[in-house]
Amino acid sequence: MTVPHLETPRLRLRGLDAADTEALVRVFADPEMSRFLRADLSDPAQCRASLARRVAYTGPDGTGHWVIERDGAVIGLAHLRPSAELSGDLVEIGYFLDRAHGGQGLATEAASALMHHGFAALGLPAVWALIHESNVASQNLVRRLGFTDVGCGEHYGGPHRVCVALPGVTGRWHHVELRVPDLARARTSVGWLLAELGWREHQRWHDGVSWKLGAGYLVLEQSPALSAPAHDRRAPGLNHLALYAGSPDRVDALAAAATERGWRPLFADCYRRAGGPDHYAAYLENADGLALELVADSPRITRPG
Template sequence: MGSEQPILATDRLTLEPLRAEHAEPLVDVFADPELSRYYPGDLTRRENAEAMVRQRLAYSGPPELGHWAFVRDGAVIGLGHLRPSWELPDELPEIGWYLARAHGGRGLATEAARALLRYGLGELALDSVWALVHTDNTPSLRLAQRLGFLRVGSGIHYGDMWHHVHVALPGRTPGPPGTEGTSAP
């Protein structure tokens, strides 16, 4: 560890380290009422969504970890993170993903999250990667399952909201689409 946060590429996306120029489209992603319902604050209020993006821009953890903008055809369509958890003990590495609703249902969130997970477990050789998924967020729960996460419990996280706690371990992460039975490097 200790290197800079890389640009990650998939077949359809570029995951760019989060920068100020990504902020405005990400505010729009977070302000969507459908996404906002999984957060304790009302992100449909623009100032709350702006604060959420500012918080992510202010990340100051290990330089090889952080937040990535999901870019497709030059447009920012989502955000992901692989960083020390703000909720779990011992700064365990936590992954998260957010995709603009207009881009849902095409496997893009899975593609982006898979790239972050492979980077963490493969290139960084992390012992585990954790995910906290709101108990009502069925699409994200399914995504975690597709990525090979194991559900290990539930608890109140991120503003007094119930989340399932998942863990991904080396060798259990599915590869690209069509190779789901193989393990990650």
């Protein structure tokens, strides 16, 4: 399991280690830190037991527990991990900051860094937060971060507001446009494969066609200003498109069907693992030199047992 270091203008977030135990015991010695918790972490024994469980966490890469440091001193603890309270593969955020450093926006800064990591690096579809109904300060914090309150439930031994944040659109792709030498041929080969992957034709005009899946769309256009009769994936510019294609068996089935429709397999001598031992994919090239990579879905984030 890998927990990356995260940097903000004032803070450093790094993976929790057993060596941090005593520093965090001092942070949680303030009874107010446990006011909305099921356990009383001002009790050193309970605090050490809680931290030991966090140190032993073995969840998916990129998730886990972070120590919050300011100027080299430990001032808090945060997590981004699969929720043990919410059903489904939902990832939950949490944060604890020494009250001596409160009122400066540091908790917001740390939580914002974790959210950005979750959305940008992990590709999470949502981040969830469970906030005790009486914890008004934390409710205000998640509201500032763009969370929406979607209800209330009994969690962690008490009534908690259930809040969710979704990724924004800034920086996400809007569309990709590819020039092709023969629109009809491309529509047949690429269109078939996109349809098999769940894409639907979006727009069609004299010189082009587009397909859509989710917010973005893909355009194929035959331009009279083309400078070459075929795409060269080795030239500067686009090398290939890579799309998730389902299970490894589904990747194999699509690759086999594609070859019957004129696609040529690439890297056949190391098929399935050309991208490395942990990467399962098929690489295909059509008659016009456009290359597509069909990637087996990554394992889902699952809740701790």
